[in-house]
Amino acid sequence: MMRRKATRLPRYRAIAAKLQADIGEGRYPVGSLLPPELKLCKTFRASRHTMREALRVITEQGLISRRAGAGSVVTAATQPTVFTHTVGSLAQWMRYPAGTYRETVSAGEIVADKRLAALIKCEPGTRWFRILSVRRSDRHPEPLAWTEIYVLPKYAAVIRQKNHPHTSVHQQVEKMFGETVERAQLEVFATRISAKLARVLKVRPGTAALTMVRRYWGGRSGHFETTVVTHPEGRYTYSLELTRQLKSLK
Known part of the structure; x- marks a missing residue:
């Protein structure tokens, strides 16, 4: 039986x-410099x-x-996980792709203060x-x-639904209460991860992040939902593809 020779890595790959491996083992800690x-x-x-x-x-x-x-x-000890969200339609824009889910930490009623009201775009004192x-x-x-x-x-009541972690809340609202999204708005801005949030997301405090705010309006209740999602640097890519459709002139 013939044996195949082991394929050697190119020198630069080795x-x-x-x-x-040296970075992963801590020889060069995050924040330090590699030798010249x-x-x-x-x-x-x-x-x-x-x-x-x-x-x-x-x-x-x-x-x-x-x-x-x-x-x-050195910016990371291990190769970061990058999740790509590709959007080609309004339906894809309003929800995350399959394979992801939400792990609920807490839920309850609150009253919007001035800071939160400015983010949500509602009147201070509004209950949510x-x-x-x-x-x-x-996968990660x-x-x-x-x-x-x-x-x-x-x-x-959407929080009590069995499929709540895997389904967008606006979809659950539509199915349970008949509230259909008639208008949606997306706002994107750069921010930094706070020390408290850094522990949850397993990143360093002050890590750069991308925050995406989605607001939804329905025909019955007007502005009924706002979702604020903060993605740490290097774990999320948002890809948007639009096709222009030209109407022929008659």
């Missing part, structure tokens, strides 16, 4: 794997071209960030039923996002 490029070349007995390719690999893996004049900064949860994926262990859902108190 170096990248060693650097990845020339020193790495000497350590691994590699050319500058080979070393740059190795550094490119672990940069693309999200383990380091390279800045001119600042060197290579708030559902706090962590968005997770069946790391939390994908922190979710705050604000729905009118008369629709609070």
